[in-house]
Amino acid sequence: MFARTALRQTGALRQFSTSQSLFKKPSVIVISGPSGSGKSTLINDLLRQYPTRFALSVSHTTRKPRPGEIAGTHYHYVTKEEFDALAAQNGFVEKATFASNSYGTSIQALKNIKDEGKVAILDIEMEGVKQVKASPIVEEARFVFNKAPSMEILEKRLRNRGTETEEAIQKRLAKAQSELDYAETGVHDFVLVNDTVEKAYEDFKEYLSKELDEKL
Numbered sequence: 581m582f583a584r585t586a587l588r589q590t591g592a593l594r595q596f597s598t599s600q601s602l603f604k605k606p607s608v609i610v611i612s613g614p615s616g617s618g619k620s621t622l623i624n625d626l627l628r629q630y631p632t633r634f635a636l637s638v639s640h641t642t643r644k645p646r647p648g649e650i651a652g653t654h655y656h657y658v659t660k661e662e663f664d665a666l667a668a669q670n671g672f673v674e675k676a677t678f679a680s681n682s683y684g685t686s687i688q689a690l691k692n693i694k695d696e697g698k699v700a701i702l703d704i705e706m707e708g709v710k711q712v713k714a715s716p717i718v719e720e721a722r723f724v725f726n727k728a729p730s731m732e733i734l735e736k737r738l739r740n741r742g743t744e745t746e747e748a749i750q751k752r753l754a755k756a757q758s759e760l761d762y763a764e765t766g767v768h769d770f771v772l773v774n775d776t777v778e779k780a781y782e783d784f785k786e787y788l789s790k791e792l793d794e795k796l
């Protein structure tokens with residue numbers, strides 16, 4: 581893996597990882613898990629409590645801003661040409677297409693957070709996790725899988741959130757199963773069984789404290 585990492589370190593990648601030795605404290609926490617399992621709730625609590633220590637990575641997107649969205653805060657809005665140019669320079673650690681729009685996490689966005697002395701939080705789906713795992717930042721990342729205690733509880737959370745149609749709920753539950761199957765292969769550093777909000781947050785902080793070697 582080391583040789584592959586070295587080969588990939590060109591341009592911005594090298595810039596991101598200079599002065600980094602392997603297996604140092606993480607500069608990126610990657611959180612994934614089924615839709616409705618409670619990731620946003622967890623992340624929002626962390627960012628609210630430690631605004632100077634953690635920051636959510638701002639993705640690039642080719643979609644147009646929605647009313648109220650702020651460039652650089654919600655997304656970096658770019659044209660398709662700009663997105664493709666950055667992708668061609670290996671500027672993304674992960675990217676995906678949804679509804680004809682491209683989305684991606686740039687190495688630069690992660691570097692900006694690191695330069696501010698903060699740890700980047702990445703809330704991404706399974707395909708993104710696989711890409712980050714194959715990227716040069718993998719040595720600086722820790723992978724947390726957040727799951728509800730059961731499929732029944734997950735379904736209840738999705739329904740109670742009230743943001744999805746029945747069809748969307750069914751799609752999310754089907755997708756949840758493949759996320760769970762992927763987690764079963766043991767690719768994550770920490771599996772968080774998200775029972776109550778309070779306990780999950782405490783467990784999450786305990787894990788981060790250990791990895792960052794600081795008390796949260």
Ligand SMILES: Nc1ncnc2c1ncn2[C@@H]1O[C@H](COP(=O)(O)OP(=O)(O)OP(=O)(O)O)[C@@H](O)[C@H]1O
Nearest residue numbers: 614615616617618619620621737741774775776777
């Ligand atoms: N531990 C918990 N116990 C009960 N309800 C929870 C818990 N955590 C979150 N919830 C609620 O469950 C719903 C889903 O949570 P949340 O939106 O944080 O999930 P998510 O994993 O971020 O979903 P998505 O990937 O779709 O954004 C929300 O209504 C939230 O208030």
